[in-house]
Amino acid sequence: xxxxxxxxxxxxxxxxxxxxxxxxxxxxxxxxxxxxxxxxxxxxxxxxxxxxxxxxxxxxxxxxxxxxxxxxxxxxxxxxxxxxxxxxxxxxxxxxxxxxxxxxxxxxxx
Amino acid sequence: xxxxxxxxxxxxxxxxxxxxxxxxxxxxxxxxxxxxxxxxxxxxxxxxxxxxxxxxxxxxxxxxxxxxxxxxxxxxxxxxxxxxxxxxxxxxxxxxxxxxxxxxxxxxxxxxxxxx
Numbered sequence: 001x002x003x004x005x006x007x008x009x010x011x012x013x014x015x016x017x018x019x020x021x022x023x024x025x026x027x028x029x030x031x032x033x034x035x036x037x038x039x040x041x042x043x044x045x046x047x048x049x050x051x052x053x054x055x056x057x058x059x060x061x062x063x064x065x066x067x068x069x070x071x072x073x074x075x076x077x078x079x080x081x082x083x084x085x086x087x088x089x090x091x092x093x094x095x096x097x098x099x100x101x102x103x104x105x106x107x108x109x110x
Numbered sequence: 111x112x113x114x115x116x117x118x119x120x121x122x123x124x125x126x127x128x129x130x131x132x133x134x135x136x137x138x139x140x141x142x143x144x145x146x147x148x149x150x151x152x153x154x155x156x157x158x159x160x161x162x163x164x165x166x167x168x169x170x171x172x173x174x175x176x177x178x179x180x181x182x183x184x185x186x187x188x189x190x191x192x193x194x195x196x197x198x199x200x201x202x203x204x205x206x207x208x209x210x211x212x213x214x215x216x217x218x219x220x221x222x223x224x225x226x
Contacts, residue, residue, distance in 0.1 A: 006152075043114075043201050043217030044153065089152050096205075097143065097166060098215070100152030 002027060004092050006101025013108050019077040021104045023090035026071065030092040030099075035064065035075045038087045038103075047088070048075070080108045112136075114218035116202050122224045123192055131187040131221045135204030139216075142185050144177055145201040147220070153201055159185060192225045199223070 005024045013019045023033075032051055036044035050057045050064045050073065057064045063076040077084055085108050090101040115134040123129050135142050140161050145153035155169040159179045167177075174192075179185040189196055199220040206214050 004152075041219065043203070043219050045217070046215065091152075095166070096141065097155040097158055097169070098145075098153070100154070103150070103152050 002099050004090060004099050004101045006090050006104060008104060009102065010105045011107070013080045013106065015080065015082060015108055015110050017080050017108075019080045019084070019106055019108070020074060021088055021090070021106075022072065022074045023092075023101050024070075024072045025092050025099075027092070027094070027099075028071070029094045032093045033064070033066065033073050034091050034093075034098070035062075036089045036091060036100075038089065044089060077106075080106075082108045082110050084108050114202055114204050114216050116200075116218035116221050118221060119219065120222045120224075122226060125192060125194060125225055127192050129189050129192055129223065131189075131200050131223070133185045133187070133202030133204075133218060135183065135185070135202070136216055137183075138206070139204035140182065140207050141205045142179060143203045143205075143215070144185070144187050145203065147199045147201055149198070156187070156200075189223075192223075194225045197223055197225045 007022050034049035035047045037047045038044045048059050048062045050066050052068050055066050061078045066073045088104045091098040117132045142159040144156040147153040157177050158166040161182045162179055174190045176188045199222050201220045203215045203217045
């Protein structure tokens with residue numbers, strides 16, 4: 001019940017395209033859903049986050065869509081750029097500690 | 111400092127040896143978290159400190175793992191009798207007070223531990 005399942009494991013997108021990563025959770029007590037970006041040799045960095053009282057949040061090229069009834073949320077990266085190539089993790093929390101998904105390696109081809 | 115500092119950045123040790131990993135959080139942050147990230151996986155929670163005390167140590171895998179934060183600032187993760195399966199990147203994060211959840215988490219770059 002503490003798991004967060006993330007897909008796909010890897011993703012290749014052309015420059016300018018839309019990257020979509022999906023996550024699903026079981027624990028309805030989770031109340032905070034962040035997405036992290038991680039580059040090799042670095043720690044995860046917060047990209048964007050949402051709470052379950054809203055269905056969508058947009059910050060620049062990054063959008064989170066949240067479906068509370070389905071217990072799913074997704075990250076959309078619009079106009080994907082080669083600099084977006086990284087590993088992305090969804091996560092969920094209700095106590096301060098984060099439960100992470102397995103990660104998605106995104107490659108944006110020029 | 112400006113960010114969360116972890117030392118060493120890399121540590122190679124022999125199976126059975128004892129290691130200490132250090133985390134220096136952002137000044138003024140009272141909440142500190144340790145996570146372990148195995149190759150190709152998401153980080154897994156180990157332990158959470160609020161001030162000097164361990165508020166949640168439910169993620170420590172066994173009694174070979176121990177962490178301290180004696181003065182409420184720097185924390186040390188200690189691993190006894192290391193095993194090859196302990197090889198991973200150990201990440202530390204801090205946040206202002208922990209009450210807002212992880213919304214103000216900042217992660218360090220981690221310590222890559224290799225047990226040979």
